[in-house]
Amino acid sequence: MSDTETPETTPETSQATAQAKAPENPHAAPVRQLARSMTRASLLFTPPFILVCIVLFTVLNGLHGFLGSLVGGVLAMVASLSTLGMMKVSAGQDPSLVMLIALGGYAAKVILLFLALTLLKGVTVLHPLSLGITMIVAILVAAAVEFATFRKARIPTIIPAAN
Numbered sequence: 492m493s494d495t496e497t498p499e500t501t502p503e504t505s506q507a508t509a510q511a512k513a514p515e516n517p518h519a520a521p522v523r524q525l526a527r528s529m530t531r532a533s534l535l536f537t538p539p540f541i542l543v544c545i546v547l548f549t550v551l552n553g554l555h556g557f558l559g560s561l562v563g564g565v566l567a568m569v570a571s572l573s574t575l576g577m578m579k580v581s582a583g584q585d586p587s588l589v590m591l592i593a594l595g596g597y598a599a600k601v602i603l604l605f606l607a608l609t610l611l612k613g614v615t616v617l618h619p620l621s622l623g624i625t626m627i628v629a630i631l632v633a634a635a636v637e638f639a640t641f642r643k644a645r646i647p648t649i650i651p652a653a654n
Contacts, residue, residue: 519583521646526578532640533571533633540632541568541625548621559621566607567629570600575637 541564548556574596581592611617 522582523579525641525644525646526575526582528644529578529637529640530572530575532636533575536636537568537571537629537633538564541629544621544625544628548618548625552618552621555616555618556621558616559618560625562611562617563622563625564629566604567626567633570604571630571633571637573600
């Protein structure tokens with residue numbers, strides 16, 4: 492093949508080229524930036540509250556309190572970070588797909604947490620009140636931190652289309 496010849500264009504290569512040239516949704520970058528900021532803030536502020544709960548319930552309930560609080564903190568952090576992960580994944584998608592991911596992800600998360608807690612119900616080595624209170628504290632702190640991060644973010648709500 493010489494320099495002047497071009498490779499034969501097939502439907503697969505033209506489709507791949509069209510997809511590569513398609514502009515990214517202008518809302519994707521700010522949403523990903525916000526998700527990163529929220530993740531960073533959540534990882535910075537939530538674990539200290541979980542550690543306080545672990546120490547408190549270890550003192551009050553011994554090893555059972557420690558294990559219950561530890562499992563509750565891990566479950567709460569996984570639930571919180573999964574929401575932010577879904578936010579990053581769906582950032583550049585069509586709004587209807589974003590809603591599907593958000594609502595489906597929320598439903599899946601609630602079902603998985605319910606199943607996890609149901610399976611842990613009979614585990615006698617975990618103190619149930621320590622587990623529950625730690626989960627509540629961690630989820631509320633993570634939600635408050637995410638909300639505060641969102642409020643501080645300088646992300647435009649309306650991004651005009653480029654012509």
